[in-house]
Amino acid sequence: MRQKLIILSFVFVCSAGAINGQNADRQEKSKFVVVPSEQVLVTTAEQPGCPLQFEGVKFLVAVDGGGSPSFEIRNKGTKPIRSFTVGGPDWTMTWSEQFTKKLLMPGKKAEGTDDVEIVSLSNELRDKLNLKGPMRSILVIMVVRVEFADGSTYNAESTYEALQKIHREA
Numbered sequence: 001m002r003q004k005l006i007i008l009s010f011v012f013v014c015s016a017g018a019i020n021g022q023n024a025d026r027q028e029k030s031k032f033v034v035v036p037s038e039q040v041l042v043t044t045a046e047q048p049g050c051p052l053q054f055e056g057v058k059f060l061v062a063v064d065g066g067g068s069p070s071f072e073i074r075n076k077g078t079k080p081i082r083s084f085t086v087g088g089p090d091w092t093m094t095w096s097e098q099f100t101k102k103l104l105m106p107g108k109k110a111e112g113t114d115d116v117e118i119v120s121l122s123n124e125l126r127d128k129l130n131l132k133g134p135m136r137s138i139l140v141i142m143v144v145r146v147e148f149a150d151g152s153t154y155n156a157e158s159t160y161e162a163l164q165k166i167h168r169e170a
Contacts (some may be wrong), residue, residue: 029117032060035067036121039131042069045142045163050142051077052084055109059139061129063119069141073110076161080105080149082144087160088141103149 040059053076061067069088073095075081080103083096093109097103104110119125126132140163146154 029115031063031117033117033119033121033125035059035061039136041138043140045140047143047156048169050143051075051146069139075104075106075108082147082149084146085144086145087162088139092144
């Protein structure tokens with residue numbers, strides 16, 4: 001159930017970002033706090049041979065409610081990337097040159113949105129967002145699939161399916 005809430009929250013955050021993008025004249029950023037890892041531990045899967053690297057991994061919660069993992073992705077490989085999909089047990093997210101009109105070149109980070117503001121986690125916000133008590137969840141994120149500009153792929157879909165299966169059984 002918690003994971004479904006996380007996914008719904010993730011969709012909410014993405015939707016809020018899309019709405020903010022459509023209302024660019026307002027330039028009001030959504031405010032988030034970083035959830036302490038004692039509450040939600042976000043970890044990345046070690047994937048030998050994977051051309052992508054997660055950076056700045058954390059879990060964010062909007063001060064108005066809803067949360068999602070947050071991270072940057074860097075192409076640590078040697079080939080330009082046309083698209084990639086990353087995911088957790090109940091969600092996936094795809095980046096594509098169709099959206100950015102650019103390949104993800106070696107050494108570069110995927111461009112994201114800059115429509116969030118991180119605020120300090122005060123005691124008041126900790127109470128409001130119920131960020132107290134024991135750890136609530138461990139969230140594993142991983143690279144599911146990468147398509148390179150030359151048409152070749154990195155594919156970890158079977159590992160992703162195994163992650164989903166073990167999560168359903170837990």
